[in-house]
Amino acid sequence: MRFSAFRLIREGLTGNRGWKPLWRDPAPGPAYDHIIVGGGGHGLATAYYLAARYGMRRIAVLEKGWLGGGNVGRNTTIIRSNYMLPGNQPFYEFSLKLWEGLEQEINFNAMVSQRGVLNLYHSDAQRDAYRRRGNAMILSGADARLLGREDVRRMAPFLDFDNARFPIRGGLLQPRGGTVRHDAVAWGYARAADRLGVDIIQNCEVTGFRIARGRVEGVETSRGYIAAPSVGVAVAGASSQVMAMAGMRLPIESHVLQAFVSEALKPAIPGVITFGAGHFYVSQSDKGGLVFGGDIDGYNSYARRGNLPVVEDVAEGGMAVMPMIGRARLLRMWGGIVDMSMDGSPIIDRTPVEGLFLNAGWCYGGFKATPASGHVFAHLIATGQPHATASAYRLDRFERGLVIDEKGMGAQPNLH
Amino acid sequence: MRIPHPLLGLRDLREFTYLGDAALIDRPEATADEDKAALNAHVFLRDNPAGTHRELWYHEYGDRSWLVVTRDTRTHEILGAELARDVALAAGRDR
Numbered sequence: 457m458r459f460s461a462f463r464l465i466r467e468g469l470t471g472n473r474g475w476k477p478l479w480r481d482p483a484p485g486p487a488y489d490h491i492i493v494g495g496g497g498h499g500l501a502t503a504y505y506l507a508a509r510y511g512m513r514r515i516a517v518l519e520k521g522w523l524g525g526g527n528v529g530r531n532t533t534i535i536r537s538n539y540m541l542p543g544n545q546p547f548y549e550f551s552l553k554l555w556e557g558l559e560q561e562i563n564f565n566a567m568v569s570q571r572g573v574l575n576l577y578h579s580d581a582q583r584d585a586y587r588r589r590g591n592a593m594i595l596s597g598a599d600a601r602l603l604g605r606e607d608v609r610r611m612a613p614f615l616d617f618d619n620a621r622f623p624i625r626g627g628l629l630q631p632r633g634g635t636v637r638h639d640a641v642a643w644g645y646a647r648a649a650d651r652l653g654v655d656i657i658q659n660c661e662v663t664g665f666r667i668a669r670g671r672v673e674g675v676e677t678s679r680g681y682i683a684a685p686s687v688g689v690a691v692a693g694a695s696s697q698v699m700a701m702a703g704m705r706l707p708i709e710s711h712v713l714q715a716f717v718s719e720a721l722k723p724a725i726p727g728v729i730t731f732g733a734g735h736f737y738v739s740q741s742d743k744g745g746l747v748f749g750g751d752i753d754g755y756n757s758y759a760r761r762g763n764l765p766v767v768e769d770v771a772e773g774g775m776a777v778m779p780m781i782g783r784a785r786l787l788r789m790w791g792g793i794v795d796m797s798m799d800g801s802p803i804i805d806r807t808p809v810e811g812l813f814l815n816a817g818w819c820y821g822g823f824k825a826t827p828a829s830g831h832v833f834a835h836l837i838a839t840g841q842p843h844a845t846a847s848a849y850r851l852d853r854f855e856r857g858l859v860i861d862e863k864g865m866g867a868q869p870n871l872h
Numbered sequence: 873m874r875i876p877h878p879l880l881g882l883r884d885l886r887e888f889t890y891l892g893d894a895a896l897i898d899r900p901e902a903t904a905d906e907d908k909a910a911l912n913a914h915v916f917l918r919d920n921p922a923g924t925h926r927e928l929w930y931h932e933y934g935d936r937s938w939l940v941v942t943r944d945t946r947t948h949e950i951l952g953a954e955l956a957r958d959v960a961l962a963a964g965r966d967r
């Protein structure tokens with residue numbers, strides 16, 4: 457079933473009786489050519505691109521819970537390509553370009569909204585750092601504009617420009633950055649993959665790997681053994697657990713990141729605004745809620761809920777930069793478990809086990825990467841070679857001294 | 873989360889900063905080339921368990937001692953806390 461305006465009108469006039477489920481609910485088959493573990497954004501996108509771009513068939517996505525229950529449905533929906541290092545920035549720009557054509561490609565409204573991402577600066581040094589970052593972005597083919605104080609004031613007059621500690625002097629704007637409705641990304645990729653014959657199997661937890669003579673042969677699951685000579689793992693916060701079942705220890709710690717949504721308000725905030733100095737960022741959803749967050753809690757966690765000091769820190773940051781937020785009431789808050797890597801950058805690589813591939817280490821920023829992550833992971837699985845834009849995301853880069861450390865923090869996950 | 877400091881009693885999470893797995897105490901010497909794998913594992917690899925985790929916390933806004941806290945990462949329940957110094961001495965390190 458194709459979605460279109462015509463279809464919408466026809467269904468509207470005929471009592472909406474023609475809509476069907478977006479994907480099938482198949483029982484797991486005994487064997488596949490490719491298994492993807494994890495039905496988050498990255499796993500579903502990988503399955504879709506494997507089928508759509510690389511012509512692969514007999515693919516299954518195994519998800520232990522339900523689609524959208526992981527970080528793909530918990531993030532604050534921001535997309536951007538404002539990284540700096542050569543190993544990162546071309547990859548994220550590749551992703552942003554894929555977002556720009558995604559809805560047409562998968563025939564699904566993901567509400568991709570390029571409303572702009574503005575990073576505020578407060579000092580000469582920060583302005584110079586942003587100028588350098590902006591130039592790095594432009595070199596990769598992305599867009600960036602350095603704004604002065606009055607430019608920012610025109611966009612966001614409600615900010616506290618004369619804050620005593622962090623007066624606003626300007627910002628770095630990426631006009632093509634923005635937000636995407638996150639659940640729609642999971643559903644849209646799931647539907648598109650399903651239409652190409654991918655089996656999407658929910659409530660199916662991978663509980664072990666069958667490995668013989670250094671090769672993967674299949675996976676044990678809560679719904680029985682499933683054979684496959686090729687297994688890609690994209691389980692975000694659960695990466696260490698799943699790979700431990702294949703005998704691997706990862707350069708990853710799992711941490712909790714919280715997010716917050718206010719009651720719905722009239723349109724007030726033009727795009728995404730980040731106040732890095734105060735650990736706060738905010739955007740406004742199309743329903744009107746202010747969607748905001750800050751830093752990770754900072755200790756190993758699988759609890760999917762955080763502690764109050766971070767709630768206070770985020771609220772203080774919001775009040776400092778945008779005092780009007782104090783009038784809004786908080787409606788919901790939650791946490792997600794993010795896979796913090798040792799250099800703050802992801803891993804997309806083969807593993808020492810033949811046929812077993814890993815996609816992990818997305819930290820707090822893997823939603824924007826979803827299309828590119830799926831595309832390059834599919835490329836790796838289908839061809840055995842890393843995709844050109846992801847060739848730096850090697851698993852052995854740590855011991856080889858080739859870390860991609862945007863913040864320059866060293867092997868300390870809670871500082872990235 | 874409140875941490876039961878062995879000398880100061882229950883202290884609020886805000887007073888602490890977090891380093892990571894308490895295995896970081898056991899830094900390998902790694903002077904010879906063949907120790908590089910051990911050093912790499914020490915610096916970069918983590919068990920990252922979902923369950924009981926022994927981990928290093930620093931009482932920065934307090935008495936500035938390092939603690940080894942045992943905590944369940946699934947629930948944040950704190951199961952115990954010791955001075956890291958005692959843990960290191962018991963393991964045969966000189967401090």
Ligand SMILES: Cc1cc2nc3c(=O)[nH]c(=O)nc-3n(C[C@H](O)[C@H](O)[C@H](O)COP(=O)(O)OP(=O)(O)OC[C@H]3O[C@@H](n4cnc5c(N)ncnc54)[C@H](O)[C@@H]3O)c2cc1C
Binds near residue numbers: 525532691
């Ligand atoms: C609060 C919060 C805010 C964020 N904000 C942003 C943002 O604004 N922009 C941005 O770019 N990124 C953001 N992120 C990060 C982003 O959401 C993640 O990096 C990204 O979603 C991870 O990839 P995923 O979608 O595949 O993960 P997930 O959706 O978590 O998918 C992993 C899946 O694997 C499944 N799984 C785990 N173990 C097993 C098993 N044994 N067997 C089978 N399945 C298993 C899980 O159930 C889960 O569904 C945010 C994250 C959080 C928590």
